[in-house]
Amino acid sequence: MAEKMELKEVEVWDGNYAASQALRQAQVDVVSAYPITPSTPIVENYGAYVANGYVDGEFVMVESEHAAMSGCVGAAAAGGRVATATSSQGFALMVEVLYQASGMRLPIVMTVVNRALASPLNVRGDHGDMYLGRDSGWVQIDAFNAQEAYDLTLCAFKIGEDMRVRLPVMMHQDGFLTSHTAQNVHPLSDDEAYKFVGDYKPYEEMLDFTKPVTYGAQTEEDWHYEHKARQHKALMESKDVIDEVFAEFKKLTGREYKRVESYMMDDAEVAIVALGTTVETARVAAEQLREEGIKAGVVAPRCFRPFPFDEIRDALENTKAIAVLDRSAPMGAMGALFNEVSAALYTTPNRPLVTNFIYGLGGRDFSVEEAKRIFKEQKAHADAGHITTPIQQFSGVRGPKLGFFETKRGN
Amino acid sequence: MVEIRWHSRAGQGAVTGAKGLGDVVARTGKEVQAFALYGSAKRGAAMRAYNRIDDKPIINHEKYMLPDYVLVIDPALAFTDNITENDKPTTKYIITTHLSKDELVAQIPELQDKKERVFVVDAIGISLDTIGRSMPNTPILGALMKVSGMYELDFFLDSMKSVLAKFPQKIIDANMEAMTRAYNEVK
Numbered sequence: 148m149a150e151k152m153e154l155k156e157v158e159v160w161d162g163n164y165a166a167s168q169a170l171r172q173a174q175v176d177v178v179s180a181y182p183i184t185p186s187t188p189i190v191e192n193y194g195a196y197v198a199n200g201y202v203d204g205e206f207v208m209v210e211s212e213h214a215a216m217s218g219c220v221g222a223a224a225a226g227g228r229v230a231t232a233t234s235s236q237g238f239a240l241m242v243e244v245l246y247q248a249s250g251m252r253l254p255i256v257m258t259v260v261n262r263a264l265a266s267p268l269n270v271r272g273d274h275g276d277m278y279l280g281r282d283s284g285w286v287q288i289d290a291f292n293a294q295e296a297y298d299l300t301l302c303a304f305k306i307g308e309d310m311r312v313r314l315p316v317m318m319h320q321d322g323f324l325t326s327h328t329a330q331n332v333h334p335l336s337d338d339e340a341y342k343f344v345g346d347y348k349p350y351e352e353m354l355d356f357t358k359p360v361t362y363g364a365q366t367e368e369d370w371h372y373e374h375k376a377r378q379h380k381a382l383m384e385s386k387d388v389i390d391e392v393f394a395e396f397k398k399l400t401g402r403e404y405k406r407v408e409s410y411m412m413d414d415a416e417v418a419i420v421a422l423g424t425t426v427e428t429a430r431v432a433a434e435q436l437r438e439e440g441i442k443a444g445v446v447a448p449r450c451f452r453p454f455p456f457d458e459i460r461d462a463l464e465n466t467k468a469i470a471v472l473d474r475s476a477p478m479g480a481m482g483a484l485f486n487e488v489s490a491a492l493y494t495t496p497n498r499p500l501v502t503n504f505i506y507g508l509g510g511r512d513f514s515v516e517e518a519k520r521i522f523k524e525q526k527a528h529a530d531a532g533h534i535t536t537p538i539q540q541f542s543g544v545r546g547p548k549l550g551f552f553e554t555k556r557g558n
Numbered sequence: 559m560v561e562i563r564w565h566s567r568a569g570q571g572a573v574t575g576a577k578g579l580g581d582v583v584a585r586t587g588k589e590v591q592a593f594a595l596y597g598s599a600k601r602g603a604a605m606r607a608y609n610r611i612d613d614k615p616i617i618n619h620e621k622y623m624l625p626d627y628v629l630v631i632d633p634a635l636a637f638t639d640n641i642t643e644n645d646k647p648t649t650k651y652i653i654t655t656h657l658s659k660d661e662l663v664a665q666i667p668e669l670q671d672k673k674e675r676v677f678v679v680d681a682i683g684i685s686l687d688t689i690g691r692s693m694p695n696t697p698i699l700g701a702l703m704k705v706s707g708m709y710e711l712d713f714f715l716d717s718m719k720s721v722l723a724k725f726p727q728k729i730i731d732a733n734m735e736a737m738t739r740a741y742n743e744v745k
Binding site: 430 | 576577580581584585589590591592593594615616617618619620621622
């Protein structure tokens with residue numbers, strides 16, 4: 148039996164430590180991992196838990212992230228609870244196997260500490276790796292601080308392993324801004340946490356020799372499409388299970404999570420939509436602007452996949468002007484979050500004005516002052532009744548001001 | 559909100575110090591944030607660590623800060639790093655040095671109009687005497703307690719004992735002595 152760890156009611160943990168504690172409490176059978184900055188401490192801490200007897204499972208050290216995720220696929224297909232961690236280049240190297248994991252419907256949990264993608268090489272936080280995973284068939288959930296990184300990692304097991312879902316889950320947090328920032332965290336006891344996550348229920352496991360099964364079979368045009376359609380349906384419908392798990396978590400802890408988080412949106416005229424720690428920094432800006440009489444609010448997809456199309460509409464459709472912030476280099480297009488939010492809002496009667504900001508690449512600081520400036524620009528659009536700037540702009544970049552595309556509405 | 563900026567070299571324990579302070583503060587029911595700015599840092603490279611302390615949850619994640627306290631735990635960084643960056647009229651400086659305050663301020667033009675807000679303590683000398691190696695992070699916290707009046711020394715030492723609980727008793731005792739000396743010697 149694994150040893151139990153005594154935790155205080157309030158711990159001061161960074162996001163990495165919080166995520167590693169959640170993995171320990173879930174009593175994962177196999178962690179197969181290759182450490183990479185800034186998620187290294189998750190793997191390192193987990194290794195220490197194994198060495199010190201706090202974990203019964205196996206810890207497999209491999210030679211690359213491709214092998215790490217392959218090890219996860221094998222262990223999950225064999226019938227175990229499986230988890231890993233990665234970032235950036237490691238994530239990129241895993242991509243081929245990410246699609247294998249989701250296609251085989253293996254409920255692996257991966258804690259992803261978001262980091263920029265090279266080149267140029269950069270170890271700091273942006274959402275390039277998270278966006279790289281967005282078509283991979285995984286559930287993607289985003290934490291905005293260390294407490295959430297802990298809470299939602301516990302939830303991730305319960306979501307992915309539910310028999311109605313059986314899909315892998317990525318639990319994202321911002322590199323350094325969450326992963327290396329220590330804050331007050333209220334953990335559950337080991338018993339409470341494990342009881343919440345529950346025992347792992349194997350499904351068509353390869354180690355059940357009485358019932359041989361095949362994973363990763365070849366299907367050409369006869370069946371591939373049906374498999375993919377069914378997988379998409381499962382991912383779309385996982386939203387109900389996510390809501391149920393969040394509700395159960397709230398009952399246990401009082402901490403409430405929604406697939407779309409809304410702050411000060413009841414009467415908001417202007418809004419910022421963002422992911423990660425920026426959501427919280429933008430809330431500080433919105434609070435300050437409300438003292439100046441600007442009705443500002445913040446909306447954040449807690450769940451990046453499945454994309455909460457309906458809830459985004461509900462949160463934003465009565466807003467006048469919205470800035471959607473993408474912390475990933477869009478490379479020849481509008482930001483992905485902008486495109487998805489815009490698509491949702493296009494089907495509302497009011498069709499608010501929506502603009503796109505690229506920001507914070509490679510860890511560039513995003514300040515409260517900058518968030519306030521962006522809100523004020525949205526206020527100017529709202530007052531003018533049309534977008535008064537290019538539709539896509541770059542926030543906080545040095546050099547000449549960059550802007551792309553003009554509106555065809557309103558002028 | 560109280561904001562603290564640490565100027566340190568990688569390996570001097572600023573991150574541990576910032577997190578240790580955070581641990582103590584969290585025990586008193588306050589909310590804390592402790593983070594550091596270092597990239598692919600090598601031991602000895604200049605780096606900065608930060609604390610925010612407040613009565614309500616801290617949701618500001620910007621790196622930009624107007625510090626209430628600046629802790630300089632490497633003597634040379636007082637000369638080479640921009641320690642007065644984003645200075646407020648009330649920012650207090652606690653600087654590790656073997657020099658007297660007058661000698662130090664005379665050599666750093668940026669500090670000359672802030673002299674009444676500058677405090678000095680030989681945190682490296684104290685740590686060499688007590689802990690036996692250069693580890694200025696805990697003594698500077700003793701000095702911070704004196705200058706800020708944040709907590710009574712006895713309460714702070716008691717809290718730090720449990721923060722340091724994983725270390726052997728000898729090291730805990732040495733750290734207690736280092737913090738007490740810095741508390742009493744900071745000028």
